[in-house]
Amino acid sequence: MQSDMLIIEDLMLLMLDDKTGVPAGAGTLYYTLGGAVLLELALLDRIEADEGPALNGPKITTVGDGPLADPLLQSAYDKIAEKTQRVQPLLNAVGSGLYQPVIERLLERGHLRQERRRVLGLFPTTRLPAEDNGYEAELRRKVCAVLEDGGSPDPHLGAVIALLSASGTLPTLDPAPKWSSRTYHRAKELEQGSWAAGAVNDAVARTVAAIAAGSAAVSIATITGPSS
Template structure:
């Protein structure tokens, strides 16, 4: 495994509380992580949306291109998409369900998280995921804050992370979060609305929690 992190890994690092390892937006996390894999594949040029008319559950997602993908996680997502065309919202759970464990395993393996077990009341075991080597996460936060607070230009991966944070409704729950303001909210929404994967996440999250 190389040192390149997936968008889903970067997103999860930001969502996790650095002390407890509890994620913001836990109830809809699988949709958010599924959206991150879709965006990853889109940036790699391996998926596109099809169909002339918008569908109730979002546009169809089609697998395109050939040749090996560099990482097994987007490779499995690509294979699922290649089985048959599906609407984007139905794909979020299909490729995002069950990602929590393998993603946290990868982050622990890289040293970006630590896995600790504690005994509560002498009976119950509780596993936490505090931050490990925090340099990568610190750089992620610096980039996100520079874009949202100062209006700096965003590279495609940072733009995708911001879009998904906005779409999942977790941006105000980050610890620490960007300095909150109307401008920060609007900048984040602009990234969300420009990304079909993030827009699908937003639709599903809103439907789930209302």
């Protein structure tokens, strides 16, 4: 198992269909990826969320000093530090450019492979099937142990599951955990951030709530389309 994987990398690996590489919840993917980075920064004590209620969620501010070890996290931290924003627009601002860099990381780490083909011999297409290296299978086993058997996750795994639940993609994963009322309620418990300690829990819970609200709003807009 690779202990240096970011939350966003494990999250993406689980959301990608193992055969095609098409992500679950593609319409709200940027919200979820942005949330993964914010949760990582929260767990590192590098961002805080205020307590004031607002339409677009709490304000997010940077805290602490010194460089972050991962350039992806540093880039997000710098963007947040430029201007205090509320969490929902920030999820979009941070998450919109993350898909391709994370895919490239998973390819470099050997968790995905790239297959280029031509449909009908004419139209180029690219698939990103999972590599059977044991890592993803072990990650999924850990997710199932928490959701199906009531296990206690560490903060990293708790964040991954909370994001899957908040984004609405958990029951659509392929392969997915055994879906039941128990699984659903356990996932919702993790959305509350109980696996994060102390003041960090507040920032985590507010961020996850904003992801759930934002993902729901985007999904409704996609389904209903523009008003006549």
